[in-house]
Amino acid sequence: MQGQGYRKLAVWQKAHAFLKLVLEVSRHFPSTREAQIVRAQLVRAAISVPANIVEGYGGQCGRSFVRYLKVSRGSAWEADYWILLAEEIGAIDRASYNALRRSCGEVIAMLTAAINKAPQ
Secondary structure, eight states: OGGGGGGGOHHHHHHHHHHHHHHHHHTTOOSSHHHHHHHHHHHHHHHHHHHHHHHHHHHOOHHHHHHHHHHHHHHHHHHHHHHHHHHHTTSSOHHHHHHHHHHHHHHHHHHHHHHHHSOO
16 A cells, blocks of 8 residues: 555654553543643644654655654654653653653654754
8 A cells, every 4th residue: 555655664653652652551541630631632742743744754745744743743842741741740650651751752863863864
């Protein structure tokens, strides 16, 4: 299938794995209003990361793709904040926090490398 080329991108694979980790961890958030607000924002930001890579890949234009990679990186940084807040309000434990931060950091690093390599 021609439309699956993005699945070969290492950065998309890492972003997709990050999203799946977020979805798994977020299933265990407490049912308090505050925790559910943070959960919704974290999931929304995490979904945006691989989705923007795919959307940019569909355009296949150098500068356009880079723009989507930058949006994706911004969403990853936003997710990083929600991970921090989730830990601070007790919605996730330290092990989940560490796993999420590590995965998110890897995605951010890969996106930054891809942006820096691309023709500007």
